[in-house]
Amino acid sequence: MTLQELYARVGGSYHDAKRTLPSDALIGKFLVKFLSDRSAGSFFAAYDEHSAPGMFESAHTLKGVCSNLGLTQLSAAASELAEEFRPGAARTMTDAEVARRVEALRADYVRTVESIRAFAAEQ
């Protein structure tokens, strides 16, 4: 699997990744690093604990990491949830809507991680 194929599979943008990380070697290196990144795990833990500040902080961090790596779909999903729980901002989603989006994010994240693992195994 090439990097371009990987990005197509996970709804990402190879072009965006290249804007931040100027070589394929660096993109590959930090995609593998993403496998051990704790921001997604922190977000799901904060959701399970019903911690709005925790959800905001971890979703915000996940959004930043994903955008730097060109993982645009994951970044956008994290961004929506971060904004929902931004301190001081009024909630706009029902709890059921939040639950649906969290599960969508989880599925997205799992697919992304599995794709990166498959990519790394082929290198």
Added chain:
Amino acid sequence: MAMANETVTQRKRTVLIVEDNETNREILTELLEDEYDVLQAENGQDGLEQLVAHAGDVSLVMLDAYMPVRSGFEFLEQKRKDPRFDAIPVIVMTASNAVDDEIRCLELGASDFITKPYNVEVMKNRMKSLIRLRESSTMLGRLETDSLTGLYSKEFFYHSVEELLAANPDERYDMVCSDIENFRALNDRYGTAQCDSFLRDVADDLGERIPGLLFGGRIGADVFAFLLRHCIDDGLPVVPISVNVSRRDFETAEQVEALKVLGCDYIQGYYFSKPLPVNEYEEYLKAHT
């Protein structure tokens, strides 16, 4: 081989990255470490501690806004309270839709923003501009003051007098100048370090004694000039125009040390006269520098 001054301008500056996410920290480090020495901190508290530990070395801070323990906002708040760090520029790394965060950071003293995902070229250019700007203003500050006495430098003193007179044509000012007699002989006899200390004391002493003082400058090695509000007609005490230090005042190095400890009141032989009207100062200075 590089020239010495090229080596100075091309030396690696130190950048402090304050970001809680390890992946983002490492991405930034990877992008910057060819051009900068990179320090890392994982939250605002750690960042403040790094600033203290590397005081004077950090040229720029790259700061995340939202972090546990101490946020980027709190980091900015603390940093600007400390004069050692206040001038260090900070680029805040924000989300693309975080206008409120940007306004808050600007109010707290942030210099600029970059949004994630980082555009490497934009980021590096902003960093370079901010570092250059900060170093230029620091250099300007150094040129404005005489490092030994803390008085204005000769050029900046002249410039400031001209500006003040031009801005206040109806105001009247006086000029006081001091010249230490036999300074060269003192310098030869007691050495530069002792005489530098003496010059500092004289500058401080005159600064405290002159009534209506606005500012002073070091015009020559041992010549100071002070601009003050007009006071000749006000019946205020006359002020020293010349500091006469003869050899007998400095018989031994111990006496010089005692002078330093006791302050300038120990000096005998001030000559007193009325302050010079400001329009006569140029002639006086020409004669003494």
